[in-house]
Amino acid sequence: MSEAKKPEPRVLPYVLAINEGIRTVLREQDDSFIAGEDVAAAGSVYGYCGGLLDEFGSRRVIDTPISEKGIMGLGVGASATGCRPIIDLMFMDFLGECMDEVANQMAKMRFMFGGKATLPVTVLTMGGAGGGMAAQHSQSLEAWLAHLPGMKVVMPSDAYDAKGMIISACRDDNPVFVVLNKQSLAMSMEVPEESYEVPIGEAIVRKQGTDLTIVAFGRMVHEALDAAEQLKEVGLNVEVIDARSVQPFDTATVVTSIKKTHRALIVHEAVKFGGIGGEITAQIQEEAFDYLDAPIMRVAAPFSPVPFSPALEKLYIPNAAGIVAKVKETLEL
Amino acid sequence: MAQAKKKAAAKKPAASKTVTKATKKSVAKKPAAKKVVAKARKAPRTAVKKGASNKGPSNATLKSLHLKMLRIRRFEERAGKLMEDGKVPGALHLYVGQEAVASGVMQHLSNEDWITSTHRGHGHLVAKGGEFKPMFAELFGRSTGYCNGKGGSMHISNMDLGMLGANGIVGGGPPIAMGAAFSNQFKGNKNVSIAFFGDGASNEGSVHEAANMAALYKLPCVFVCENNGYGEYTPQSGHQAIVDVADRASGYGMPGVICDGMDVMAVYEAAGEAIERARSGGGPTLLECKTYRYYDHVGIRGMGLTYRTDEEVEAWKKKDAINSFEKRLIQLGVMSRKQLDDLDAKIGEELEEAIVYASDSPYPTPGQLLEDVYYVKGA
Numbered sequence: 001m002s003e004a005k006k007p008e009p010r011v012l013p014y015v016l017a018i019n020e021g022i023r024t025v026l027r028e029q030d031d032s033f034i035a036g037e038d039v040a041a042a043g044s045v046y047g048y049c050g051g052l053l054d055e056f057g058s059r060r061v062i063d064t065p066i067s068e069k070g071i072m073g074l075g076v077g078a079s080a081t082g083c084r085p086i087i088d089l090m091f092m093d094f095l096g097e098c099m100d101e102v103a104n105q106m107a108k109m110r111f112m113f114g115g116k117a118t119l120p121v122t123v124l125t126m127g128g129a130g131g132g133m134a135a136q137h138s139q140s141l142e143a144w145l146a147h148l149p150g151m152k153v154v155m156p157s158d159a160y161d162a163k164g165m166i167i168s169a170c171r172d173d174n175p176v177f178v179v180l181n182k183q184s185l186a187m188s189m190e191v192p193e194e195s196y197e198v199p200i201g202e203a204i205v206r207k208q209g210t211d212l213t214i215v216a217f218g219r220m221v222h223e224a225l226d227a228a229e230q231l232k233e234v235g236l237n238v239e240v241i242d243a244r245s246v247q248p249f250d251t252a253t254v255v256t257s258i259k260k261t262h263r264a265l266i267v268h269e270a271v272k273f274g275g276i277g278g279e280i281t282a283q284i285q286e287e288a289f290d291y292l293d294a295p296i297m298r299v300a301a302p303f304s305p306v307p308f309s310p311a312l313e314k315l316y317i318p319n320a321a322g323i324v325a326k327v328k329e330t331l332e333l
Numbered sequence: 334m335a336q337a338k339k340k341a342a343a344k345k346p347a348a349s350k351t352v353t354k355a356t357k358k359s360v361a362k363k364p365a366a367k368k369v370v371a372k373a374r375k376a377p378r379t380a381v382k383k384g385a386s387n388k389g390p391s392n393a394t395l396k397s398l399h400l401k402m403l404r405i406r407r408f409e410e411r412a413g414k415l416m417e418d419g420k421v422p423g424a425l426h427l428y429v430g431q432e433a434v435a436s437g438v439m440q441h442l443s444n445e446d447w448i449t450s451t452h453r454g455h456g457h458l459v460a461k462g463g464e465f466k467p468m469f470a471e472l473f474g475r476s477t478g479y480c481n482g483k484g485g486s487m488h489i490s491n492m493d494l495g496m497l498g499a500n501g502i503v504g505g506g507p508p509i510a511m512g513a514a515f516s517n518q519f520k521g522n523k524n525v526s527i528a529f530f531g532d533g534a535s536n537e538g539s540v541h542e543a544a545n546m547a548a549l550y551k552l553p554c555v556f557v558c559e560n561n562g563y564g565e566y567t568p569q570s571g572h573q574a575i576v577d578v579a580d581r582a583s584g585y586g587m588p589g590v591i592c593d594g595m596d597v598m599a600v601y602e603a604a605g606e607a608i609e610r611a612r613s614g615g616g617p618t619l620l621e622c623k624t625y626r627y628y629d630h631v632g633i634r635g636m637g638l639t640y641r642t643d644e645e646v647e648a649w650k651k652k653d654a655i656n657s658f659e660k661r662l663i664q665l666g667v668m669s670r671k672q673l674d675d676l677d678a679k680i681g682e683e684l685e686e687a688i689v690y691a692s693d694s695p696y697p698t699p700g701q702l703l704e705d706v707y708y709v710k711g712a
């Protein structure tokens with residue numbers, strides 16, 4: 001891997017970019033370790049911890065029991081006392097098992113202690129539907145986390161961001177959740193070998209446009225870009241913003257775009273009701289109401305648990321076709 | 334990944350040590366290896382005899398135990414094949430190897446008794462009376478499935494049969510079983526509830542909380558730990574510092590019993606005592622069954638894995654619950670080889686019919702996506 005031909009751009013799948021992000025951090029930070037279920041000997045169920053145990057040993061790459069409260073507590077206690085833990089929560093759905101450690105301890109401790117405690121802990125977790133994994137292994141729960149003052153939440157949509165955001169998260173002296181996507185593991189692109197950061201709290205314009213602004217989260221960025229391609233064919237030029245960070249959210253980039261396009265559509269895979277899209281909608285209308293030529297619209301999952309049946313799961317997950325339809329509706333076409 | 338695998342192989346000795354010990358233990362105490370390892374200080378003590386009791390179960394019971402095990406085995410083999418052929422979406426955690434546990438426990442239950450299951454839940458449902466057609470339909474995501482295709486393998490359930498669901502959350506079941514036991518006690522009926530969970534799950538806080546409450550309230554509940562030596566790819570020695578999960582029973586204040594989970598009669602007897610105690614107001618028991626899954630954590634492949642040796646798998650297969658029980662049935666004159674083969678063939682036919690039924694069944698309609706999110710009066 002390290003001896004790839006020099007001049008050729010190096011292409012990595014999302015899964016290996018995650019691996020490189022963790023590896024980079026463990027090399028750079030002596031106080032870092034990674035702990036989670038089957039991360040060491042098995043290299044994680046997704047494979048993204050492959051080789052870490054060999055390189056860093058069992059002191060720093062740690063298999064834990066199936067005890068999410070314990071694992072998350074490990075992250076809180078160790079980070080508050082001088083370590084920089086990376087905690088692996090296999091599925092985001094398992095937040096339910098450890099939400100007290102996340103919500104009442106990790107997110108609040110610094111504030112409650114009057115700023116006397118610092119918690120440089122990073123949690124890697126996996127969200128998203130699409131694999132027939134049903135209601136308890138497919139959710140997108142980033143809004144749960146973004147609702148917690150003290151918590152940072154990022155959603156890398158591609159391999160480059162996955163590596164860079166893991167590095168940024170681990171250099172950050174706050175708790176950061178890096179919400180990965182299991183349907184994106186094989187998606188490849190050029191990823192630099194060196195260490196680099198992707199700033200937390202900054203959205204990025206993935207495609208310039210003039211007719212409408214799509215703000216998308218995580219894997220939905222790719223559905224939005226697909227939709228943008230399809231819309232080109234009917235003469236529409238939409239702008240696509242990859243939010244990248246959920247908390248803090250980069251309202252400024254979105255508002256700048258809307259001042260140009262005058263229309264907005266928010267796209268996320270999470271359930272629409274109570275999803276982050278509602279918050280973004282409110283922020284836009286607070287800051288750019290006078291620039292809007294149409295109501296702000298949302299494309300998100302219906303208000304139902306993720307269904308198992310492939311027939312229903314297909315309907316459940318927002319896609320490019322749904323985005324195209326909603327854009328046309330917004331533009332009254 | 335390749336590097337990780339190497340490391341896993343290097344870790345093996347510890348793994349096989351644990352399992353070998355279990356093997357030895359269960360082999361040494363042949364038919365009904367069973368011992369009370371821990372008694373609650375005040376909880377009533379089980380009168381545990383060594384070996385099978387004199388007054389054996391009826392032939393009908395023996396046949397029923399065998400039928401359960403064989404139905405599970407064939408269902409799981411077929412389901413695994415279908416998953417490999419891409420006919421079943423998602424992930425299947427198969428129960429092959431552990432059949433004696435579900436069968437021996439469920440033999441004592443009626444539809445009024447509740448169970449909670451795990452991600453490895455098909456076997457529990459089959460033993461509880463689950464039918465192949467709606468089970469396959471569920472695995473195929475069809476509207477004729479037990480959950481209208483909306484739950485799938487990891488959430489398969491049937492309230493009429495007293496099956497409170499497989500569970501995608503490790504450790505999700507025991508608190509629910511405890512709640513169902515509370516309900517039985519509250520209503521003053523004689524029904525019990527059984528919480529199945531794995532060795533891996535035994536490390537979840539939810540399991541400890543459920544066990545403590547069940548003991549505190551003396552609930553009619555049995556905690557059945559299916560110790561197959563692994564939680565996913567981690568051997569038991571890598572996830573807990575004890576060998577016998579039943580050791581924890583004394584900490585909860587309930588009796589702990591270990592039995593050979595590869596011997597259906599051993600499970601049948603140990604479970605019978607625990608369930609009897611629960612029914613008669615004696616409170617919960619932690620029953621640990623030493624068992625083994627022949628396949629990988631997900632899917633079929635059982636051999637050539639990095640985290641366990643083929644020799645270990647072979648050693649456990651030598652103790653196969655179905656093989657040894659069939660020999661015994663023949664010896665006892667309960668069933669002949671021919672009868673056993675005919676039964677197997679019949680189950681095979683039933684399976685194929687069920688698969689055709691399932692694949693011919695319609696998918697749920699788009700309208701069903703938003704159905705049953707809430708209870709709606711009169712709907």
Ligand SMILES: Cc1ncc(C[n+]2csc(CCOP(=O)(O)OP(=O)(O)O)c2C)c(N)n1
Pocket residue numbers: 037066068090094097451452453501502503504530531532533534535561563564565630
């Ligand atoms: C709360 C939670 N944590 C982790 C997982 C992932 N997971 C699924 S099965 C499993 C192993 C369970 O081991 P055990 O309880 O021994 O059951 P077995 O698979 O051996 O039957 C794990 C870690 C999960 N589904 N739920």
Ligand SMILES: [Mg+2]
Pocket residue numbers: 531532533559560561562563564565
């Ligand atoms: Mg296990």
